[in-house]
Amino acid sequence: EPEVTQTPSHQVTQMGQEVILRCVPISNHLYFYWYRQILGQKVEFLVSFYNNEISEKSEIFDDQFSVERPDGSNFTLKIRSTKLEDSAMYFCASSPTGNSGNTIYFGEGSWLTVV
Amino acid sequence: GQSLEQPSEVTAVEGAIVQINCTYQTSGFYGLSWYQQHDGGAPTFLSYNGLDGLEETGRFSSFLSRSDSYGYLLLQELQMKDSASYFCAVRGPNDYKLSFGAGTTVTVRA
Numbered sequence: 655e656p657e658v659t660q661t662p663s664h665q666v667t668q669m670g671q672e673v674i675l676r677c678v679p680i681s682n683h684l685y686f687y688w689y690r691q692i693l694g695q696k697v698e699f700l701v702s703f704y705n706n707e708i709s710e711k712s713e714i715f716d717d718q719f720s721v722e723r724p725d726g727s728n729f730t731l732k733i734r735s736t737k738l739e740d741s742a743m744y745f746c747a748s749s750p751t752g753n754s755g756n757t758i759y760f761g762e763g764s765w766l767t768v769v
Numbered sequence: 770g771q772s773l774e775q776p777s778e779v780t781a782v783e784g785a786i787v788q789i790n791c792t793y794q795t796s797g798f799y800g801l802s803w804y805q806q807h808d809g810g811a812p813t814f815l816s817y818n819g820l821d822g823l824e825e826t827g828r829f830s831s832f833l834s835r836s837d838s839y840g841y842l843l844l845q846e847l848q849m850k851d852s853a854s855y856f857c858a859v860r861g862p863n864d865y866k867l868s869f870g871a872g873t874t875v876t877v878r879a
Contacts, residue, residue: 685865697804697812697856697869710866745811749865757802758867760811 656680658761660746666767667736675731675764677746686729687747687758688721736768771795771859773870780876787844789873791857794838799860801833801840802867806854816842852877
């Protein structure tokens with residue numbers, strides 16, 4: 655069964671450093687997302703991406719965050735200057751278009767620890 | 770925006786039935802979804818209701834009443850492996866993104 659894959663599974667970084675989280679969405683999907691989940695809290699939407707541009711972003715997704723689809727398969731989330739409060743699990747997700755777009759498929763997540 | 774309310778936790782014994790309620794307030798509604806998340810794992814899709822009524826998928830069923838802005842997930846014949854967090858989610862009005870509730874932690878005891 656096709657799946658969303660993410661790397662790294664876990665990253666520890668120092669405050670102020672740049673981090674890039676990588677994702678390979680399911681190949682025939684056209685919508686891509688990043689969500690985050692702080693330990694013990696709910697899954698929060700960060701950004702959605704369609705047709706090579708951001709379609710929607712939350713208030714969490716400030717100027718420190720950016721997304722890119724550098725080639726036909728990868729989808730990346732960059733945090734320019736990490737803060738302690740960026741420590742969370744980051745989930746990449748994708749969905750196809752049409753009615754089936756109501757189902758979003760999540761990757762296993764990248765656990766980011768900022769120290 | 771969207772807001773969803775669901776109970777924070779539920780405990781039940783193996784073989785029991787659990788109902789997780791979800792009420793929502795949205796600026797536009799395109800259906801109610803349910804996701805399961807085991808500790809440290811990815812949220813995985815369980816069920817979707819776009820129209821009023823009951824959807825059944827094996828031991829799990831989901832119900833929606835759009836007039837009441839209310840839905841529920843019914844877990845039947847509970848098994849230990851059903852211990853997880855369950856999230857209701859609604860789709861955004863202008864996009865396919867999902868907004869999640871805070872989650873209900875279900876603990877199944879022997």
